Amino acid sequence: MNESATRINWAIASSLIVAFVLSTLPMPSWAAVGRPAWVALVLMYWCIAMPGRVGVIVAWATGVLLDVMSGSLLGQHALGLAVLAFIVHQKHQWLRALPLWQQAISVFVLMFGYQVIVLWINGIRGFPVMASAYWAAPLVSTLLWPWVFFVLRDLRRKCVAD
Template sequence: MQNFNRRRVYFTLLAALLLQLLPFSGIWLQIKPDFLLLALLFWLLRAPSICNIGIAWTAGVLMDLISGDLFGQNALAYSLTAFLAVMYQRRLILFTVLQQSVYVFLLLFVNQLILLLLKSFSGSEYFGWTYFVPSFTGIMFWYALLHSRLSVNIMARQQ
């Protein structure tokens, strides 16, 4: 049972990583949600003993690698966001889909804010308001996923 669970979590995370690796360009790159963070948050809220802050950190290092950023930027942002998710996890799991989505949106936003801070420290680059668009598309994706009960399918065989 335990192994089966783990495999499912890791498989979802791997799929999210592949989505992240898709060769987007132009406008699509700007609105592309952070699939990996969404998958992480999904499992952080549902299976915190399998998908913990360590996994979030590892995912962050992989993101640093594929984005070509300074090592540790995404890792720090992901682990802090994961901590915020785990802190209120017991309460959040009782919320409705909409209430949960609001909190997840805040988490996505905070993640981008941390990244923005780190990036402006390491090399000042101008960011317009469009920088935060992935948070909005991300939460739409999240809401659609939870609402379409696709996630129930993912969860169903886990019980």
């Protein structure tokens, strides 16, 4: 049991590391607005699947690291991810029971909320914000959700099984 718990922790950490790498991978500048929020997607999966392990505090700490890595205001993504994790955490049983396409719709709504928090903070700082930024990234994230879901579910099952 203890061994499988360690394995799960490793799985969570390594999937987050992969998400960090994916979110800074160089892309052409026209595609930058539509870059999916990889870290938010991965955190959301773990909040639904392993609510005992990944919650608000883990999400917040991950967000601080993401802020440092992406050069945004310290606490900006942290706040967004903490709020996201809180909502997912409260609703994890309901989200788990949904069929995948309904889950994807909820993911869009949650991702949109996350994006709004991040962009509003930019707005408060006086950064110009394009309207497309509000929906592009959440939309791409939602399209990727089924794939992230299956990959991470397989990873989790492999860790728990043997």
